[in-house]
Amino acid sequence: xxxxxxxxxxxxxxxxxxxxxxxxxxxxxxxxxxxxxxxxxxxxxxxxxxxxxxxxxxxxxxxxxxxxxxxxxxxxxxxxxxxxxxxxxxxxxxxxxxxxxxxxxxxxxxxxxxxxxxxxxxxxxxxxxxxxxxxxxxxxxxxxxxxxxxxxxxxxxxxxxxxxxxxxxxxxxxxxxxxxxxxxxxxxxxxxxxxxxxxxxxxxxxxxxxxxxxxxxxxxxxxxxxxxxxxxxxxxx
Amino acid sequence: xxxxxxxxxxxxxxxxxxxxxxxxxxxxxxxxxxxxxxxxxxxxxxxxxxxxxxxxxxxxxxxxxxxxxxxxxxxxxxxxxxxxxxxxxxxxxxxxxxxxxxxxxxxxxxxxxxxxxxxxxxxxxxxxxxxxxxxxxxxxxxxxxxxxxxxxxxxxxxxxxxxxxxxxxxxxxxxxxxxxxxxxxxxxxxxxxxxxxxxxxxxxxxxxxxxxxxxxxxxxxxxxxxxxxxxxxxxxxxxxxxxxxxxxxxxxxxxxxxxxxxxxxxxxxx
Amino acid sequence: xxxxxxxxxxxxxxxxxxxxxxxxxxxxxxxxxxxxxxxxxxxxxxxxxxxxxxxxxxxxxxxxxxxxxxxxxxxxxxxxxxxxxxxxxxxxxxxxxxxxxxxxxxxxxxxxxxxxxxxxxxxxxxxxxxxxxxxxxxxxxxxxxxxxxxxxxxxxxxxxxxxxxxxxxxxxxxxxxxxxxxxxxxxxxxxxxxxxxxxxxxxxxxxxxxxxxxxxxxxxxxxxxxxxxxxxxxxxxxxxxxxxxxxxxxxxxxx
Numbered sequence: 001x002x003x004x005x006x007x008x009x010x011x012x013x014x015x016x017x018x019x020x021x022x023x024x025x026x027x028x029x030x031x032x033x034x035x036x037x038x039x040x041x042x043x044x045x046x047x048x049x050x051x052x053x054x055x056x057x058x059x060x061x062x063x064x065x066x067x068x069x070x071x072x073x074x075x076x077x078x079x080x081x082x083x084x085x086x087x088x089x090x091x092x093x094x095x096x097x098x099x100x101x102x103x104x105x106x107x108x109x110x111x112x113x114x115x116x117x118x119x120x121x122x123x124x125x126x127x128x129x130x131x132x133x134x135x136x137x138x139x140x141x142x143x144x145x146x147x148x149x150x151x152x153x154x155x156x157x158x159x160x161x162x163x164x165x166x167x168x169x170x171x172x173x174x175x176x177x178x179x180x181x182x183x184x185x186x187x188x189x190x191x192x193x194x195x196x197x198x199x200x201x202x203x204x205x206x207x208x209x210x211x212x213x214x215x216x217x218x219x220x221x222x223x224x225x226x227x228x229x230x231x232x233x234x235x236x237x
Numbered sequence: 238x239x240x241x242x243x244x245x246x247x248x249x250x251x252x253x254x255x256x257x258x259x260x261x262x263x264x265x266x267x268x269x270x271x272x273x274x275x276x277x278x279x280x281x282x283x284x285x286x287x288x289x290x291x292x293x294x295x296x297x298x299x300x301x302x303x304x305x306x307x308x309x310x311x312x313x314x315x316x317x318x319x320x321x322x323x324x325x326x327x328x329x330x331x332x333x334x335x336x337x338x339x340x341x342x343x344x345x346x347x348x349x350x351x352x353x354x355x356x357x358x359x360x361x362x363x364x365x366x367x368x369x370x371x372x373x374x375x376x377x378x379x380x381x382x383x384x385x386x387x388x389x390x391x392x393x394x395x396x397x398x399x400x401x402x403x404x405x406x407x408x409x410x411x412x413x414x415x416x417x418x419x420x421x422x423x424x425x426x427x428x429x430x431x432x433x434x435x436x437x438x439x440x441x442x443x444x445x446x447x448x449x450x451x452x453x454x455x456x457x458x459x460x461x462x463x464x465x466x467x468x469x470x471x472x473x474x475x476x477x478x479x480x481x482x483x484x485x486x487x488x489x490x491x492x493x494x495x496x497x498x499x500x501x502x503x504x505x506x507x
Numbered sequence: 508x509x510x511x512x513x514x515x516x517x518x519x520x521x522x523x524x525x526x527x528x529x530x531x532x533x534x535x536x537x538x539x540x541x542x543x544x545x546x547x548x549x550x551x552x553x554x555x556x557x558x559x560x561x562x563x564x565x566x567x568x569x570x571x572x573x574x575x576x577x578x579x580x581x582x583x584x585x586x587x588x589x590x591x592x593x594x595x596x597x598x599x600x601x602x603x604x605x606x607x608x609x610x611x612x613x614x615x616x617x618x619x620x621x622x623x624x625x626x627x628x629x630x631x632x633x634x635x636x637x638x639x640x641x642x643x644x645x646x647x648x649x650x651x652x653x654x655x656x657x658x659x660x661x662x663x664x665x666x667x668x669x670x671x672x673x674x675x676x677x678x679x680x681x682x683x684x685x686x687x688x689x690x691x692x693x694x695x696x697x698x699x700x701x702x703x704x705x706x707x708x709x710x711x712x713x714x715x716x717x718x719x720x721x722x723x724x725x726x727x728x729x730x731x732x733x734x735x736x737x738x739x740x741x742x743x744x745x746x747x748x749x750x751x752x753x754x755x756x757x758x759x760x761x762x
Contacts, residue, residue: 013547014547014549017549050259053259053263061485063488064489065446065484065485066445066446068449068450069449069460072477073474083586083587165338169340169341169342171341172343175343178537180536183343184536186344188536188537188538190351192538192546192668195355196347196348196352196355196672197355197356201348203344204336204340204344204345204348207341207344208339208340211339212335212339351669354673354678358675358677358701361701363677369677374678375662375678453665455663465663469601471581471582471585
């Protein structure tokens with residue numbers, strides 16, 4: 001047990017630092033994924049025909065290819081592509097930090113799934129409300145801000161909660177490319193001390209704690225998003 | 238009559254409706270891209286590894302199918318326990334599903350393989366047991382970890398499916414005096430599976446995408462082979478692109494299979 | 508114009524320009540005692556880490572130790588994420604096709620370790636029908652695949668330690684690795700209890716290479732000269748022996 005202590009020779013601090021990295025990347029990737037998802041959902045619903053097809057290609061590709069393969073492809077290819085564009089134009093190549101690369105990769109993957117969740121949520125907004133708003137002369141941005149987004153939020157929250165849980169676990173894949181998040185930190189600790197069971201169980205507990213806290217927070221968010229709506233039996237929420 | 242004909246027209250016209258001019262252009266661009274990749278990228282490594290590819294692809298498909306099947310068999314009692322079970326069954330099921338869904342699959346894999354491995358190191362007597370030839374290899378741990386993972390996720394799906402079967406059907410069966418197991422086998426389970434079929438199709442694709450992780454515990458699937466090509470030849474992109482293509486093809490097959498299954502399964506709602 | 512500047516600014520926030528920066532020395536992100544392994548505080552320690560510090564000091568270069576996954580370390584070098592590889596990487600003809608190497612800084616024999624009393628010999632006949640473990644993407648993997656065609660299976664692990672772990676657990680019959688890594692394993696409790704070294708493998712200079720060197724991108728002759736000069740200085744002025752003393756009984760520079 002003393003292996004898990006906070007200060008050396010305990011590895012507790014390293015594991016918690018790994019957990020911090022995990023949460024940091026998950027937050028960044030989730031935010032990027034949401035941004036891509038909003039753009040993608042609006043594009044799929046209201047965009048031109050070619051936009052719709054291209055977005056369909058994007059979501060299908062991302063959902064058909066394993067995250068690990070996408071991780072490797074984007075890590076090497078995207079870096080090379082961006083750097084070759086930069087050097088061709090006379091700029092110095094940029095070195096992406098590990099955190100940035102992880103966020104971009106996982107964000108792109110999350111974006112495809114977010115697009116579908118948000119698209120489904122927007123479709124679930126009752127058409128009558130939007131028609132009424134348009135009839136009253138609301139501008140599209142006011143309509144989006146006052147009507148669509150609040151109503152869509154309550155339908156989107158369960159799907160978005162799942163996506164958050166997915167991204168926190170997908171950060172573990174970054175261990176395979178050597179980035180020091182919680183799973184890699186655990187593997188390092190276990191490999192150095194040979195106490196595999198201890199560390200993997202400790203990491204499992206930490207991930208579980210993260211997921212339980214996330215579920216609790218999202219339950220509160222869903223309650224807030226559903227405020228004022230009636231539940232299935234007609235009573236107040 | 239009229240509806241049947243409309244359906245037929247719809248089915249026949251589906252393909253031509255899809256191939257509008259802009260789509261044909263996009264498909265042509267896609268094919269041109271594939272052709273360019275095939276001709277101008279570095280495929281010199283392919284002949285050396287061609288004989289290893291079919292076995293590796295078979296391993297990937299085999300892992301997906303077997304773990305999905307075994308996992309579903311576990312998921313059905315888990316879902317049932319959560320849907321109706323007494324507390325002493327539903328609470329452990331709930332806890333199990335939460336644990337599986339709350340921790341990364343990679344961690345579960347490593348915990349099973351290396352965690353148990355360290356136990357074996359401490360107890361050399363295990364090597365004498367009759368199970369040793371199985372415990373020795375890596376693929377049983379891969380199958381076990383993936384199966385437990387499928388059971389955890391599908392347990393949730395089956396819970397919703399079991400709860401979603403209309404109560405009237407079960408009540409009618411009970412009123413007719415059907416024994417409990419017959420109700421389950423003839424009415425509840427088939428209807429629940431029917432409801433869950435689209436989700437299970439999606440989950441199968443997700444399971445396919447989880448199989449690359451077994452490469453970290455020395456099971457040689459197609460991802461492991463692609464990594465080996467990169468390590469031997471230092472060529473990075475071409476093996477990965479071929480790998481992506483293989484996974485897309487398998488995912489496409491799975492989607493088609495489930496679409497066909499959904500068509501075959503009668504889902505007439507009165 | 509504004510948008511490009513904005514985008515460029517955002518990119519700058521994510522990374523930093525490559526020039527005018529300390530040298531990024533890539534080490535393997537997997538523990539490889541006694542050369543480089545993390546301690547409980549997360550710092551990397553070991554003979555190779557001390558060597559990196561000594562060489563950078565002798566060459567008056569500012570170095571930053573950057574752990575990278577061993578499997579992707581050469582593509583990381585080619586892609587510019589690191590500037591040099593100091594990770595016990597052997598100088599082989601195969602690797603020389605893609606990257607360049609400095610002069611060697613150590614050379615130790617390749618040894619096979621097996622369960623106690625197994626009676627195996629470190630050659631093709633002894634390995635026939637056995638399961639061998641090696642680290643992925645190493646000279647040991649290449650050697651085993653070339654020289655032990657009759658082996659039942661050649662299992663590849665992310666780290667040498669995982670292979671040793673499976674050897675102690677009885678999942679594999681033998682493991683081929685560097686003699687120093689094997690000595691470190693045999694010195695541990697698990698290693699002492701389970702296994703013994705059964706001897707060095709027959710040399711194959713083409714696969715096993717000519718010692719361990721610093722990996723560099725092709726064409727970086729100035730950096731290569733700097734490193735070679737620094738290595739020579741470290742060897743000449745006794746720093747090499749001073750670093751090796753706490754870890755090894757005799758010099759590992761080799762022939």
